[in-house]
Amino acid sequence: xxxxxxxxxxxxxxxxxxxxxxxxxxxxxxxxxxxxxxxxxxxxxxxxxxxxxxxxxxxxxxxxxxxxxxxxxxxxxxxxxxxxxxxxxxxxxxxxxxxxxxxxxxxxxxxxxxxxxxxxxxxxxxxxxxxxxxxxxxxxxxxxxxxxxxxxxxxxxxxxxxxxxxxxxxxxxxxxxxxxxxxxxxxxxxxxxxxxxxxxxxxxxxxxxxxxxxxxxxxxxxxxxxxxxxxxxxxxxxxxxxxxxxxxxxxxxxxxxxxxxxxxxxxxxxxxxxxxxxxxxxxxxxxxxxxxxxxxxxxxxxxxxxxxxxxxxxxxxxxxxxxxxxxxxxxxxxxxxxxxxxxxxxxxxxxxxxxxxxxxxxxxxxxxxxxxxxxxxxxxxxxxxxxxxxxxxxxxxxxxxxxxxxxxxxxxxxxxxxxxxxxxxxxxxxxxxxxxxxxxxxxxxxxxxxxxxxxxxxxxxxxxxxxxxxxxxxxxxxxxxxxxxxxxx
Numbered sequence: 001x002x003x004x005x006x007x008x009x010x011x012x013x014x015x016x017x018x019x020x021x022x023x024x025x026x027x028x029x030x031x032x033x034x035x036x037x038x039x040x041x042x043x044x045x046x047x048x049x050x051x052x053x054x055x056x057x058x059x060x061x062x063x064x065x066x067x068x069x070x071x072x073x074x075x076x077x078x079x080x081x082x083x084x085x086x087x088x089x090x091x092x093x094x095x096x097x098x099x100x101x102x103x104x105x106x107x108x109x110x111x112x113x114x115x116x117x118x119x120x121x122x123x124x125x126x127x128x129x130x131x132x133x134x135x136x137x138x139x140x141x142x143x144x145x146x147x148x149x150x151x152x153x154x155x156x157x158x159x160x161x162x163x164x165x166x167x168x169x170x171x172x173x174x175x176x177x178x179x180x181x182x183x184x185x186x187x188x189x190x191x192x193x194x195x196x197x198x199x200x201x202x203x204x205x206x207x208x209x210x211x212x213x214x215x216x217x218x219x220x221x222x223x224x225x226x227x228x229x230x231x232x233x234x235x236x237x238x239x240x241x242x243x244x245x246x247x248x249x250x251x252x253x254x255x256x257x258x259x260x261x262x263x264x265x266x267x268x269x270x271x272x273x274x275x276x277x278x279x280x281x282x283x284x285x286x287x288x289x290x291x292x293x294x295x296x297x298x299x300x301x302x303x304x305x306x307x308x309x310x311x312x313x314x315x316x317x318x319x320x321x322x323x324x325x326x327x328x329x330x331x332x333x334x335x336x337x338x339x340x341x342x343x344x345x346x347x348x349x350x351x352x353x354x355x356x357x358x359x360x361x362x363x364x365x366x367x368x369x370x371x372x373x374x375x376x377x378x379x380x381x382x383x384x385x386x387x388x389x390x391x392x393x394x395x396x397x398x399x400x401x402x403x404x405x406x407x408x409x410x411x412x413x414x415x416x417x418x419x420x421x422x423x424x425x426x427x428x429x430x431x432x433x434x435x436x437x438x439x440x441x442x443x444x445x446x447x448x449x450x451x452x453x454x455x456x457x458x459x460x461x462x463x464x465x466x467x468x469x470x471x472x473x474x475x476x477x478x479x480x481x482x483x484x485x486x487x488x489x
Contacts, residue, residue: 018151020158020316023309029385030291030392039400056286056474057297061179064469066282069267070186073259076267077182080260084178087171094164101160104153107145107328113138115339136342137349141331144355150323155316162313166306172299172476180470181258184463187280189251190269191459196244198451203237206444209427210234213437226437233441286468288399294391297473304380304387311377318373321366322359329353394471401464405457412450412457419447 034040065071078084115136122130148154210230217227256263294301332350336342359366426440469475 018154018316019319020151020155020313023312025305026308026381026385028292028295028388030388032291034288034291034399035396039403041403055289055293055297056469056472057476059283059286059469059474061475064282064474065183065280067280069269070183070280073186073255073263073267074179074182076261076263077178077259078175081178081258082260084171084174085260087167087174091164091167091171094160094167098157098160098164101153101157104146105148105157107142109140109142111138111140134337134339135335136337136339137333137335138342139331139333139349141329141333141351143329144327145329147326147328149326150320152317152320152325155313155320159310159313159317162306162310166303166310169299169303169306173303176299176470176473176475178258179475180466182255183280183466185251185255185258186269187459187462187466189248189255190272191455192244192247192251193269194272194455195452196241196248198448198455199237199240199244202444202448203234203241206230206234206237209430209437209440212431229437229441233444280462281465281469283465285402286465286472286474288395288468288472291392291395294388294395294473298387298391298471299473299476301384301387301391304384308377308380308384311373311380315370315373315377318366318370321369324356324358326354326356329355391471395468398464398468398471401460402468405461405464409454409457409461412454416447416450416454419443419450423447 061074062071065074113136115134117132117134120131120133122128125131146153210227210233213227213230217224252263252268255268289297295305296302330350330352332348334342334347335349336344336347341347423440423443423446426435426443429435430437430440
């Protein structure tokens with residue numbers, strides 16, 4: 001018995017062995033620096049403007065978004081959005097699954113007690129008289145505890161742990177996307193409200209011009225052409241009023257869906273994009289840092305790496321299947337023919353049943369499972385590399401837009417100013433009868449198009465800030481730390 005215990009103790013010390021490959025992070029498949037060229041600008045000015053060059057991941061969304069109503073809408077979405085709620089439930093599910101796999105590292109103890117009574121008829125009794133026999137027992141046992149000599153159970157536990165941590169990262173990516181989506185819908189609604197006010201003002205102006213052309217036509221001062229041209233402008237503006245009225249309502253429906261609850265009227269956007277430029281976001285620029293920083297900033301990249309780590313651990317479990325599996329089953333207790341004698345001296349019982357299982361021939365199942373595990377790891381490597389490439393492309397696109405948006409805004413504002421002056425001149429000349437309404441109509445349409453484009457340019461500027469904040473990993477870490485998230489190693 002002593003030799004047996006010493007042998008089992010020595011084997012138990014080998015239980016820490018693992019056949020999983022040593023994990024090595026794959027090399028980054030992207031360049032070490034962001035693209036350069038006319039569309040990009042350096043981050044030196046951006047770092048200064050952003051206040052010391054803080055990374056986007058270090059800026060909590062409550063600090064990034066300065067508009068108080070927008071912050072409340074985002075908080076409402078984080079509390080009610082159903083997709084985010086599913087992500088949180090997936091974390092709970094993965095945590096439970098990890099608990100199941102980790103439990104395999106420890107023996108499972110069970111306590112049992114039983115009692116039985118049996119009557120033997122006189123014909124079958126050795127004494128020639130009917131007899132009633134009793135048997136009582138109480139036991140504490142461990143059933144089929146696997147000695148993890150080759151790390152199979154540990155590998156499965158490690159894979160479950162990485163999958164659990166991956167769901168944490170998935171929730172982080174989901175929250176980043178949700179914060180950016182709410183902000184984007186909010187800004188879009190502001191832009192559409194401004195477009196609606198613009199077209200309403202344009203409709204009033206055109207109605208005045210149309211009334212003037214009608215009076216002139218009735219007085220015989222002009223032909224009916226001016227009146228009909230003015231009418232086409234009025235009807236076009238009236239159509240746009242209907243269009244943007246419905247679009248603002250659609251924006252509200254989209255915002256309600258993403259938030260997951262009815263947005264109070266007091267929190268709905270009310271403003272102009274030129275005013276929102278200074279109030280929606282606290283930072284006018286965000287430094288992009290280096291591409292390698294994405295590994296630490298973006299939860300979706302970290303999620304892909306967790307999946308890769310889990311696949312790496314699965315290889316260890318598949319390799320361990322080629323080696324013997326040893327399990328122990330044992331119990332100890334007491335038994336007696338009477339209940340009062342159950343715990344008296346001499347009533348103890350025990351049983352010990354070690355089992356060893358050595359695969360000899362399985363038709364290639366274990367080899368196929370190992371091949372599947374290796375292929376899954378190769379797939380996970382490709383997906384990890386793709387996640388980095390997607391992150392690099394998203395940031396590069398955002399930087400390319402950022403580098404040209406200021407120029408676009410300045411040019412569009414100058415176009416609006418010039419178009420406004422041109423329309424004022426043509427409209428004044430028409431009202432004095434110096435020229436036909438056609439010139440004023442063409443000038444007015446050019447002004448209207450320029451004003452619409454200016455609204456779009458301002459929306460692009462703000463959307464670019466939100467997008468860069470998102471793709472650089474902002475919007476999750478600080479919130480996750482506040483919520484007591486799991487530490488990621």
